[in-house]
Amino acid sequence: MTEKIGFIGAGNMAGAIINGLLRQGVCPADHLAVYDHHSTHYARFEERGVCGVETVRQLVKFADIIFLSVKPQNYDEVLQNICPFAEGKIIVSIAAGISSAYIKERLGDAAKIALAMPNTPLLLGEGATALCQCSPLTDVEYAKVKAVFAAGGVVQDLPEEQMAAVISVSGSSPAYVYLFAKAVIAGAVEQGIDVAVAKALIAQTLIGSAKMLTDSGIEPDELIRMVSSKGGTTIAALDALYAHGFEQAVIDGMRQCTRRAKELGK
Ligand SMILES: NC(=O)C1=CN([C@@H]2O[C@H](COP(=O)(O)OP(=O)(O)OC[C@H]3O[C@@H](n4cnc5c(N)ncnc54)[C@H](O)[C@@H]3O)[C@@H](O)[C@H]2O)C=CC1
């Protein structure tokens, strides 16, 4: 990729996206730059050859594609700061709940925007990103943004009206997966199993189960059935989980996630 890519906000997600780009050799480090109002955050970028610039103006001048990798609460300030220099640049928002209308209200209707919802496994090249092309971003420009996220994992195209809801599916959901893993580890320890052994076993179980979902072509209900021997242990476990409203708890958590995303975007 020949474009220069800048990140406003040198935090976790900027780090994860840059990792993917460098690991896959999508662009050289000198085509990347970060700006953060805390320059103390630059060290981990600079040690990989990515420049930390002093002003937001320098960042915007440098970059063809600008990732807004700050919290939704900081968007107003950042959009105000980049507005005088951002004409013609591709703007990528990764923030929960921020819509293209919100950005266009601040940068103008001609702003070329892609909305992305990545997740933290991007750090290891195992990310899942929902991506949305907003008019007037062209197909060629959108493909460039897509290539950035594809360097860090799987990308799915989504219409804008689903971008808030998808946070509950892939943006926030690593946290529920870790919570589940934590509960399994606690249940193992309670039964006398060593914590490190339990962690290794549940982690590989999550990887293996995820691969069954992606590679076996078998639907979740059938995968559950394949584990559940008649009168056996899995059914005993599932009965207890159903009795505790396990599925409903997850679905309710997802609803709360989307509710909060909509609140943040206001
Ligand atoms: N952490 C996650 O799992 C995911 C986060 N996101 C989104 O990514 C965005 C960034 O999240 P993280 O990287 O986790 O946050 P973070 O807190 O690690 O990084 C945000 C960075 O922005 C900087 N910052 C704040 N205001 C600034 C300003 N006005 N100018 C320049 N820099 C400024 C902060 O100093 C910080 O370094 C958020 O909008 C979040 O919704 C999206 C998907 C997943």
Ligand SMILES: O=C(O)[C@@H]1CCC=N1
């Ligand atoms: O919790 C948040 O708001 C962000 C968005 C998705 C994951 N983390």
